[in-house]
Amino acid sequence: MKPVRMLFAGWIILWLSACSSTGPVLYPNTHYQSVGREIAEQDIAYCKQLAESAGARENSGTAAGNVATNTAMGAGVGAASGAVGGAITGSAGRGSLIGAASGAVWGLFRGIFSAARPSQPNQAYANFVYRCLQEKGYEVTGWQ
Template identity: 40%
Template sequence: MSLFAKRGLVVVSVLLLGGLTGCASTGANSPSARPVLYPNATLNRVGDAQGCAEADACMVRAVSAGLSPDEKTNAVARGAGAGAATGAVASAVGALITGRGSEGVLRAGVGGAAVGGSAGAVQGAFRNDRPSGTYRNFVQRCLGEKGFDVIGWN
């Protein structure tokens, strides 16, 4: 599939998604949040429906430019690594304190790494759903160039 066809597919998908979701609230800290427009002269002149359509167009334009509404943070992998390291060290130190031999310390460290890594991965998964500031700035600037004033995201 050509790059042009892939971009076209992305644009159509975003348009369909935008049409299905409309101007529904999703929460300000969600990647699926939408810009909230201040009722300035432009919005008052064109109306809420047109303002929503202009916001959809700017969001499609941002995606077409290669931006994503969610931040790609690799939080799952980072959380797993941090959890594994913490679990391994804590378990090994605990084994040393309780007087286990070197084999017991090693086993405790490995077990702690497995448990800590799993817990860290779960924690990272919950933190992975963050909005992209670059995407939002793009959409806000696009709407500003059309005369709209974004006062937040909802």
């Protein structure tokens, strides 16, 4: 029973890490060096808030929604393929049940592991924050 708890705890940590947001990476040009890291972080927060108030959203979807969608899609594909395989062997109902269960597990794992990857911000949001920081004198090298 202990390995199951450890696996579950690992999934929760993985899930929570997927909720972290990305941010712009600033080149240490003369403006950045003159204001320092603390002021630069405040300017990033200001530009992010400005983008949100203008209607740009950082992410278009939630990680939990993506996991649920992948699980449901996996169950549907598994049920369909299981029904086809079951119809060939003479047990379509049992085949679709087994296919749905295995497809749901596959979809769940796919959703969890895709949610763990750092998501890139919405393009309109990133462009808005980039321009705001550029007007303040910063050079954005990318998002991380």
